Amino acid sequence: MIEDRLTNLLRDALELASRELGLQDDRPVIELTRSRQKEHGDFSTNVALVLAGRVGRPPREVAEVLVRHLPEDELVARAEVAGPGFVNLFLRERWLHDVLREVVARGPTFGRAEPTGRSVQVEHVSANPTGPLHIGHARNAVIGDAIASVMEAAGWRVEREYYFNDAGRQMDLFGASVEARYLELLGRPAEVPDDGYHGSYVIDLARGILETFGEALADLPPEERRARLLHEGAARMLGMIKATLERFGVRFDAYFSERTLHDSGEIAEAVRRLREAGYAYDHEGAVFFRATAFGDDKDRVLIRSNGAPTYFAADCAYLIDKFSRGFDRLIYVWGADHHGDVLRVKGAARALGYDPDAVEIVLYQWVSLTRGGEAVGMSKRAGTFLTLDELIDEVGTDALRFTLLLRSNDAPLEVDLEEVKRRSMDNPVFYVQYGYARISSILRHASARGVALRPIHEVDLSVLDHETEVDLLGGIAELPGRVSEAAELRAPHRLTHYAQDLAARFHRFYTECRVVTDDDARTQARLWLCAAARQAIANVLALLGVSAPESMERVDA
């Protein structure tokens, strides 16, 4: 990669200049950034500014010394000192031609880094199987999925996991609700508990169970009947959730059941370990976790006085289970309403002897839905909430995923269904996809005209000298850096923005430069440029889980 090459060059310069600068053994980190303006060259570094204080000389002077010691490189045309002491590097255009050839050689793997040997588990969605997924889960799903993909591209070994609570009070209420609906369908007296689940989907679940088992479950002993209906209902609900996620392009390597932590004794073991480490104690018949040792404002219950473990106890057991599987990092994707639990989970990690920094919680803010500016209520009780399935039906997976990744996780997200649905430039997803489709169309056109694309090493790429051609090449060259940045910051929204930028560069090029002409040399070079741009767009969209259509219908306004 060009960045590595330049960084090494600067490091060598630093070495050669170290005596003159009176530099000790410590070397500063060399930061290299793409210059935003042409006058500042292609890349620049602030290393002289960082160094100035340390060696007690003016930054510009340090920069001069560095430039003087910079070794020759065939890709570097010249280096300049600018502003307060930046070193700007001006490259020969050839470097972009090298990038173009690299894209062609690597295809779908362009932008992906070498394996790092590090592993991460991304746990996301993790909705309880008590009802259908909605827009909030969709944001969770898409953030987790994109972080997983992007980290994979950055060289991590990644496992995606869904954790579901199939034990506890909410599930009991759910079971009671399914039972009530089942009995109702049989014409027997029954009522869904007030604080139970009243949605019509519960009736559908009960109907499904009725079709499979007939009346057989109705006459079981009450306790067994309740348990069976809970189990059957939850299994069906989870099946429906999986089907929705499949439509949404979200796949998991594992589904993890909370119940197994109870049944295996892992929760009891977790509490034992915490007690042994001095972070769990008995109080008023319950067992408490010493959360105050980790900055929490009060200690938290692990085992209630009635003997039932809390969700937090299960979280601790699950944490142990995750670490025992050998991951270097554990990422949790949580809605902002759970931010209060962050301190506790990290505290538990430390209490159990793990590195709390290995536990990363990615929080995202809420989504508010509107339709043409009007708020769409999301109340389960009022029955006005839209399910993720309905949203996919209405706006499609591509538009929904892209839209949900447009903002940083920390920003609340306003989604207007009319806008997401609109196939226009209100909608960045179509803008990007259109870029891909347009390029595909050009390539089809060329082939229909009988233009044979020659091998890239036989094509003179130096004819790509138009401003928009150079800009497009520069945009393509940024892909690897953008991917590693998005992965490092756990910020997939960076890639939707990059995708838009890349598409914009293409659209400008398209407007300025005709690709297929009588000028064979230019046609060949531009076709390769198109092929590379198309590959870059495809690679970004793939990371975002958005499709790249070969063609899009033109709609005249």
Place this chain on the structure above:
RNA sequence: GCGCCGGUAGCUCAGUGGACAGAGCGGCUGCCUUCUAAGCAGCGGGUCGGAGGUUCGAGUCCUCCCCGGCGCGCCA
């Protein structure tokens, strides 16, 4: 009260301590006999919530304050 997240153009939001702060939408003006006008170009639009501080350099880091969202159960 304590904690977390926001406050940047009319609206929705980007911006990992760097050079004159950006995009989309909305408004106005141009560009289709040519590979898709779902496109492109141009114009207008800013006390980066406020006040201090750190730094060669602050939208970005620190402190305090103001406004908004969320969380602080032996609920899940």
